[in-house]
Structure formats: C-alpha cells, structure tokens
Amino acid sequence: MKRNTWQREAVREALDETEGFISAQALHSTLHASGSPIGLATVYRALGDLAANGEADSLQSPEGEALYRACSTTGHHHHLICRNCGLTVEIAADEVESWAKRVAAEHGFTGAAHVVDVFGLCANCTKALGADAR
Numbered sequence: 001m002k003r004n005t006w007q008r009e010a011v012r013e014a015l016d017e018t019e020g021f022i023s024a025q026a027l028h029s030t031l032h033a034s035g036s037p038i039g040l041a042t043v044y045r046a047l048g049d050l051a052a053n054g055e056a057d058s059l060q061s062p063e064g065e066a067l068y069r070a071c072s073t074t075g076h077h078h079h080l081i082c083r084n085c086g087l088t089v090e091i092a093a094d095e096v097e098s099w100a101k102r103v104a105a106e107h108g109f110t111g112a113a114h115v116v117d118v119f120g121l122c123a124n125c126t127k128a129l130g131a132d133a134r
Contacts, residue, residue, distance in 0.1 A: 012046070012070075023065055078091050078117065083121060093116060100112060
C-alpha cells in the first residue's frame with residue numbers, strides 16, 4: 001500500500017469531481033488551472049495506483065489513450081460508453097463472464113482476466129445526430 005500523499009489526494013479529489021472518463025493530461029490541466037503545482041508524471045502514477053487499487057476505472061479509448069474515472073462500483077464490471085458525449089454506464093455482463101471462463105478453459109488457461117468496454121452512441125446523441133448515427 002502506497003502512502004497517501006497530498007499529490008495522490010489531489011488527483012483523487014479531482015477525479016471525484018470529474019464527470020465521466022478523463023485522460024491524465026486533461027486531469028493535469030484541470031489541476032494546474034486550479035493552481036496545483038503537481039507534475040504530469042505524478043498524475044500518471046497516481047491514476048495508475050488508483051486504478052490498481054480499484055479506486056478508479058481505467059479503459060482505453062478507441063484512439064488508444066488511457067482514460068480514468070472515479071470508480072462508483074467495487075468489483076469487476078464493464079462499461080457502455082458514448083463515443084460522442086462520454087456518458088458511461090456500468091453494466092453487468094454475465095454472458096461475457098461465462099464466455100471468457102469457457103474459452104479460457106477450452107484452451108487450458110486458468111486465472112484468466114478480461115476487460116470489456118462497449119463504445120457506441122447513447123440514446124440522446126443518437127437522436128441529436130439523427131439517421132447518420134445509425
């Protein structure tokens with residue numbers, strides 16, 4: 001367990017105040033705009049630690065960038081994420097869990113883990129964007 005420094009607490013608080021997922025660079029900019037002297041490398045380390053400890057969700061955007069948000073659910077879960085507005089919904093995916101265990105076992109794997117994030121357009125963005133969104 002890493003000690004709780006003012007930097008880690010600043011990152012945790014900023015993440016708690018953020019809606020949806022955010023990149024380390026964007027969170028760093030937010031912290032700097034509020035007057036914090038925290039460094040970008042420290043923000044990256046703190047976010048990685050928060051994700052490793054289950055205090056933050058982490059996912060990779062379709063562009064390959066790591067994004068983070070304060071975790072509102074403990075334990076393993078998945079997300080539906082709007083590509084347009086960033087709305088994120090935590091979902092249970094029992095079918096995915098069963099499939100992952102079965103496929104791993106079929107290939108002789110044990111202790112398999114997985115990450116599933118489903119990107120699409122939420123109902124509001126679909127409606128706003130019209131037929132082009134489908």
